[in-house]
Amino acid sequence: SHGTRCAGEVVAARDNGVCGVGVAYDSKVAGIRMLDQPYMTDMIEANSMGHEPNLIDIYSASWGPTDDGKTVDGPRNATMRAIVRGVNEGRHGLGNIYVWASGDGGDD
Template sequence: AAANNNICGVGVAYGSKVAGIRMLDQPFMTDIIETSSISYMPQLIDIYSASWGPTDNGKTVDGPRELTLQAMADGVNKGRGGKGSIY
């Protein structure tokens, strides 16, 4: 999105950039893969979006693991030159 482009409304994240990070192309997922993906280039990436879902059995709950949670905390405190990454 862009500010003052006279075309349409402006979102709250105008000027931000979008980047794709391949995380789920592995035959398995590890904390290291999640951590390296969610903390990739924190000075250049403004907003990270990730979806964690359970095994499709209606019983299992899944989410970020310990190292990934620490990486997210580091991003919130240090990303974007100290302004904090947005998750």
């Protein structure tokens, strides 16, 4: 799946015999299942973006909102609060890092 491929680019082991290495090969990865719901809500997103902020350093959201390639949708209130809390308090005060897809709406 897309998420597995993205995670592999980050954590793939060095000297793995498949001619590739992750950019942070000594790191660990965890998955947070959220896109298997019948519809997305602000609380589902907020719970995902605020899950275990002292255990997770970087949240890589390799998915984006539906868009037309010209406009994009941003996080709602609860999600934004979870992200701000993570940035300010996560990693025991060092702050979480959030990396997000820019969207899927373009043709190129």
